[in-house]
Amino acid sequence: DAMVIQNPRYQVTQFGKPVTLSCSQTLNHNVMYWYQQKSSQAPKLLFHYYDKDFNNEADTPDNFQSRRPNTSFCFLDIRSPGLGDAAMYLCATSIQGITEAFFGQGTRLTVV
Amino acid sequence: KNEVEQSPQNLTAQEGEFITINCSYSVGISALHWLQQHPGGGIVSLFMLSSGKKKHGRLIATINIQEKHSSLHITASHPRDSAVYICAVRFNTNAGKSTFGDGTTLTVKP
Numbered sequence: 001d002a003m004v005i006q007n008p009r010y011q012v013t014q015f016g017k018p019v020t021l022s023c024s025q026t027l028n029h030n031v032m033y034w035y036q037q038k039s040s041q042a043p044k045l046l047f048h049y050y051d052k053d054f055n056n057e058a059d060t061p062d063n064f065q066s067r068r069p070n071t072s073f074c075f076l077d078i079r080s081p082g083l084g085d086a087a088m089y090l091c092a093t094s095i096q097g098i099t100e101a102f103f104g105q106g107t108r109l110t111v112v
Numbered sequence: 113k114n115e116v117e118q119s120p121q122n123l124t125a126q127e128g129e130f131i132t133i134n135c136s137y138s139v140g141i142s143a144l145h146w147l148q149q150h151p152g153g154g155i156v157s158l159f160m161l162s163s164g165k166k167k168h169g170r171l172i173a174t175i176n177i178q179e180k181h182s183s184l185h186i187t188a189s190h191p192r193d194s195a196v197y198i199c200a201v202r203f204n205t206n207a208g209k210s211t212f213g214d215g216t217t218l219t220v221k222p
Binding site for chain 2: 006041042044090092100101103105
């Protein structure tokens with residue numbers, strides 16, 4: 001059974017139109033991460049939640065926001081997607097300092 | 113400059129060959145992950161290591177803390193092993209976040 005679920009698997013959005021990607025987990029892990037991975041590149045951490053504490057990476061654009069209403073769900077909001085935001089977005093969970101990270105299947109975002 | 117270096121960047125092998133992928137890092141770590149990503153797919157965690165050696169099926173991962181080096185081995189490689197293999201390191205100074213290597217693209221030909 002899938003433990004980290006990302007929806008949708010594929011998302012097409014218009015240039016400048018807000019879009020939300022979702023991630024849910026059944027593991028009850030306290031840490032959730034959002035990564036951006038562009039073609040042929042390593043995943044890049046955008047931000048992570050440690051419980052409800054939000055931790056933004058210094059170079060994450062303001063265009064990217066996140067919400068974590070409860071332990072199980074985390075959302076990535078892109079307020080005004082640009083063509084350069086087309087990428088695979090990966091969600092991962094872990095227990096801080098204890099377990100390996102579990103990744104979702106990713107959402108591939110296309111901006112047209 | 114990426115603090116996690118993987119080699120080789122690309123690797124092509126014949127089915128049945130023994131594969132080794134290497135990962136080196138610059139400073140002390142709390143954990144090292146080996147991840148597998150198929151084209152267009154999500155990431156699967158293969159191993160998490162902090163010391164020694166782990167084995168799962170045809171996959172073996174080793175780590176040498178003193179040398180700051182880890183290897184992922186695949187025995188009796190198969191075309192379905194074709195994927196990108198990524199080393200991700202959790203540095204002691206950056207607890208909770210992983211730094212990723214650039215990945216090794218493995219192609220196993222039948």
